[in-house]
Amino acid sequence: MTVAMSPDAVQELGFYFALMPIGIGTVVLVLIAMVYGRMTGRHYPFRQFDDPNRYGTQDLEPMKRLGLTEAELSDILGRYKQSFNLGVEDLARLLGAAEMQVAAQRSGPTVAADIMSHNLITVQPETPLTEIADLFRRYRFTALPVVGGADRFLGVIFQIHLIDRAREDSLRLKRGFGKALHRLLDRRREIPVQATDIMSVGGPRATADTPLSALLTQMADGAVDAVPVLERGQLIGIVTRTDLISALARKSLDK
Incomplete structure (x- = not known):
């Protein structure tokens, strides 16, 4: 349109017309599209199977471990003329989510109250990290809920939180991981690290009536090892x- 409406201006600019406005304008549009895609949860450029997963390894994430090969998925995109709108990995994510939904629907009427642990080991916000580490070692748990007065749920601590905190300290203090972990768990520290300093407060939660299908979806991707079960803000169990x-093993034996 610019060429048709302003031929004289284009002639004066010459080669620079390809750079400005066409080249710079195109780059700006692509950057805006990439930012918009990230904000809306769409990844661009399209993800491929050779990209590392969240753990930095080459294994496919659990939700994408399908019976279809990369070539078969690419063929599906080609047949339905979607190769320019959807990446191979994105298709695998959709199929994995669909399979997970089907598996969840077949799990029956089981709810969180039927399978959750009731006799819980919990910690307070001010519980020192040394005591938390002792509880992990004694009970072999992977998660410890943090509660306040009247069993009000405040957060949860996973074992990985201890490792992450020790790693952060080792980098910040420029010392080895072992020394940082020893310092973190030192009972003689003047200001000990407490549960509230490392606990997670934004993870998934459930109620007693949450179906097994929803719990299956929440823990399928490996992001959390446990889901607290709440009733009006109070902790009543954990799955x-x-x-x-x-x-799931019992369900498979019933069939």
Whole structure:
């Protein structure tokens, strides 16, 4: 349109017309599209199977471990003329989510109250990290809920939180991981690290009536090892990955 409406201006600019406005304008549009895609949860450029997963390894994430190969997925995109709108990995994510939904629907009427652990080991916000580490070692748990007065749920601590905190300290203090971990768990520290300093407060939660299908979806991607079960803000139980696997194993024996 610019060429048709302003031929004289284009002639004066010469080669620079390809750079400005066409080249710079195109780059700006692509950058805006990439930012918009990230803000709306769409990844651009399209993800491929050779990209590392969230753990930095080459294994596919659990939700994408399908029976279809990369070539078969690419063929599906080609047949339905979607190769320019959807990446191979994105298609795998959609199929994985669909399979997970079907598996969840077949899990029956089981709810969180049927499989959750009731006799809980919890910690207070001011519980020192040394005591938390002792609880992890003694009970072999992977998660410890943090509660306040009247069993009000405040957050949860996973074992990985201890490792992450020690790693952060080792980088910040420029010392080895072992020394940083020893310092973190030193009972003689003047200001000990407490549960409230490392706990997670934004993870998934459930109620007693949450179906097994929803719990399966929440823990399928490996982001959390346990889901707290709440009733009006109070902790009444917790569903761990072990509880979930046991429930699915019983379901498979019933068929």
